[in-house]
Amino acid sequence: MAVIGVALGFSSCNETWDDNPVIKIHDGVLTADFLNNPVMQNQTIMITNDNKDGHFHLTCSQPDFGYAAIATYKVQCSLTEDFANYEEISQNFYDCSEVNPVNGDVAAAIEKLSGVQTENDLPLPYQKLYVRLRAFIAQDEANTTYLSNVVSFNAVSANYLAIWVANVPVNLFMRGGMNDWGAQWGEDGQPGPWQFITGTAENTWVLNNVTIQPDQSIKIATDNWEGINLGGPDGEENENAQKIKAGEEYAMNQGGGSGHMRLTAPFTGSVHLRLEAGTYYVIFDPAK
Secondary structure (H helix, E strand, O other): OHHHHHHHHHHHHHHHHHHOOOOOOOOOOEEEOOEOOOOOOOOEEEEOOOOOOOEOOEOEOOOOOOOOOOOEEEEEEEOOOOOOOOEEOOOOEOOOOOEOOEHHHHHHHHHHHHOOOOHHHOOOOOEEEEEEEEEEOHHHHHHOOEEEOOEEEEEEEEOOOOOOOOOOEEEEEEEEOOOOOOOOOOOOOOOOOOEEEEOOOOOEEEEEEEEEOOOOOEEEEOOOOOOOEEEEOOOOOHHHOEEEOOOOEEEOEEOOOOEOEEEOOOEEEEEEEEEEOOEEEEEEEEOO
């Protein structure tokens, strides 16, 4: 009976531990060796537009949180082993055996660290990429954060623009009665007279300093009308075009059948376009 009593005691204790785990907390950020050397460490890796949805593969063990916790792992990238400058990838990982940052996110980190501004800065040379993990318990991130040891991939490059860069002319034009529905590209990196440039936030574009009259029908499209062709309700053109007011945001119809839009009053100012959840929104911002 004495043996049975001890066994039951241990069972009761284990149940209490499982039901009421105690997190080990600490001040600041601790370092620990819990990131394994990657299998792909010595491979030559070129990240391209075709393989950007693939991923790197990392594995780790869990730092000492006091128990087998559900931890969050973030991947940090640097071009120097001391991590004087680094980028942290936004994706969260929760499985130590599957810490797999997307190729495109790694390419974006490398390009930011390399100071890439335009496609003219690409392809990047092959260079050593240093990686570490930041691990923490989400319920108490400030007091449970660890940084891992540093591992490396010895030759990594990217040959496509993986980052969002502001003020870059794109294949997107305001087309309508004010320019005979044309699309004119600029020169020397400058936009054409009705050409959009990238905005400061990702998936935003802006067309600066334009004047449009209320009797001029308009659409927003690429130079060959393919891919992006934005306008008002399908089939509504010219006098039947959708009437829009400056200062108000409108969802745009997409496709070759999308109709025209017309302003309700003479307009001078900037046009702002954004993409959210598959829908384009436009607002005509009057000059102040």
